Amino acid sequence: GQNIDQPTEMTATEGAIVQINCTYQTSGFNGLFWYQQHAGEAPTFLSYNVLDGLEEKGRFSSFLSRSKGYSYLLLKELQMKDSASYLCAVYSGAGSYQLTFGKGTKLSVIP
């Protein structure tokens, strides 16, 4: 089976740094995605980690540890527009071409 855990909600202050964690237990692993979803909108791609380590892309970074079944998304210099849900998704591969999504973390950025 597939199990992906993320905190349900988080609150952080504008200008600060926030880390959103994701742990997973899946039958097979071929990569981990992070998506951002503003309320009432479609998810949009943020990052994709296949190998262990940190991937940096502007204010956003994503980290993966395959041995620990753990990833995090790091958001720096928070802005009000970063208020959104952040979805962790695992690609288990094995020919199924399916992504399994976590339930998402709703981030609220306050002044």
Next chain:
Amino acid sequence: DAGITQSPRHKVTETGTPVTLRCHQTENHRYMYWYRQDPGHGLRLIHYSYGVKDTDKGEVSDGYSVSRSKTEDFLLTLESATSSQTSVYFCAISASGDEKLFFGSGTQLSVL
């Protein structure tokens, strides 16, 4: 932005009626997916397609069927809608099975 159009954007229907949702893409991507999103459940895969006339079931396929007669169109049909199928439905596409998904704007379906 990826060229994905979902129709309709909003639909209200009655229990027991058939409903078809349409996803149209202009990217010529091979893979197309239908997800539903519900509070407390996140995004769940209903069905997906890996080519014309090639489809497979996802996690929550009961009560749904799909068809893909052309590369650009992927239809999701609720044969007899139930209130438990009230949800937001997202279509997504990808160039290959392990690449990032591009999502359509979603369809809000209410079954009364």
